[in-house]
Amino acid sequence: MTFSCPSTVIVAKNAIEKLGELLRSYQHIICVTDEIIQLDYGEKLRRIIGLDPEWVMASTYQDNTPVNESADIIVGFGGGRSLDVAKLLAARTGLEWISVPTAASHDGIASEVASVTQDGYRYSKRCRRPSAIVADLSIMLRAPPRLRLAGTGDILSKASSLAEWRLGNHKNGEPLNEEAFSLVSSALESVLKNSSLETLVKAEIDAGRAMCIVGSSRPCSGTEHAISHAMERRYQELHGLQVAFATPLCLHYLKDLGYAKYGANDLLSLMRKRGLPTTLGEMNTTPDLFIDDVHHALEIMKKRDRYSVLKDVEDDALLKVISELYEMP
Ligand SMILES: [Zn+2]
Known part of the structure; x- marks a missing residue:
């Protein structure tokens, strides 16, 4: 078993109170966050940890942003951007970091992979896993519902990523890890059955764990x-x-x-039930643009040496399937 990553996971209401204990032996804490979270929770965090952290705003962070040399731990406190910057900073400084997500918007809350934008393109960068995750459900419940919906979507997408992972293993010999596979598979099943925030957050953490076990985002x-x-x-x-x-x-x-265990229509009907967008119009796209995106995606997959299920599908066939799946409301 390689379940060591991350070592401490707390998912509960008022979990943030546990930060005092977790951070007790640290003297110089860097907190990566945004202005709104700092305003709403800065004072509370100070009270809990008993000292003033050094605040780093994720929105203005650059690779060369100076940070205190005597810092001994990083806390990523906020949404996706804050956690990504905490990961980048942890990789840059070699310090441990603690993930304190404020929204359940994607599975990056527990992963070592940061989403980085360069020249208008977004790509994944392997950084450092969090040493602890403190998911305070009281805070996360206050996040905009659309963020939680997106988090649900990220977990539902595992229906495809997992199936394609196994296909890639059979077709191209991509390494497959059964422990990681079943961890993500259980996470998916839990979210298919239960729409609670706690279930979603735990599923996201397990997805992050699986990526950590494998050392890539492939699962x-x-x-x-x-x-x-x-x-x-x-x-x-x-x-x-x-x-x-x-x-x-x-x-x-x-x-x-x-x-795949689930077909396209199984997933579409669940997505509609949960309120996720399922039509081309809702996503501001058209069949032609969608096909162009598939072409670009195939290049990305090829570059990453990953097998794609859409590799040999002709445009005419794609167009037909896209119209069938995405044009009906
Ligand atoms: Zn994702």
Whole structure:
């Protein structure tokens, strides 16, 4: 078993109170956050940890932003951007970091992979796993509902990423780890059955653990994720909404090949029930743009040496499937 990453996981209401104990032996704490979180919770954090942290604002952070040399731990406190910067800073300084997510918007709350934007493109960078995750459900419940919806979408996308991972293992010999596979598979099943925030957060943490076990994002990221990166070229939308949107297309083919447990329509009906966007119009795209995104996604997959279920699908066939799946409201 390689379940050592991360070592401490607390998912509970008022979990933030536990930070006092977790940070007791540290003297110089860097807290990466945003202005709103600092305003809402800065005073509370100071009271809990008993000292003034050095605040680093994620929005203005650059690779060369100076930080106190005597810092001995980093706390990432906020949404995706704050946690990404905490990961980057941990990798840069070699310090441990603690993840304190304020929204359940994606599985990055527990992973070592940061999403980095360069020249308008977003890519994943392996950094450092959090040494602890403190998920305060009282805080996360206050996040905008759309963020939670995106988090649900990110977990639902595992229906495709997992199936494609096994397909890639059979077709191209991509390394597959059964422990990580079943961890993500259980996370997916839990979110399919239960829509509670606690279930979602635990699923996201398990997805992060799986990536940590494997040392890559492959268990949680397949062609549906590459399509989302392609979509971002022209339209910024929450990651989880985009990856979920691309999932039924991949599932259509994965199910045909006998690799997916769930078909495209199973997933689409659940997505509609949960309130996730499922039509081209809702995602501000068209069949032609969607096909162009698939082409770009295939290049991303090839570059990453990952097998794509859409590799040999002709445009005419894609167009037909896209119209069937995504045009009906
Ligand atoms: Zn994702």
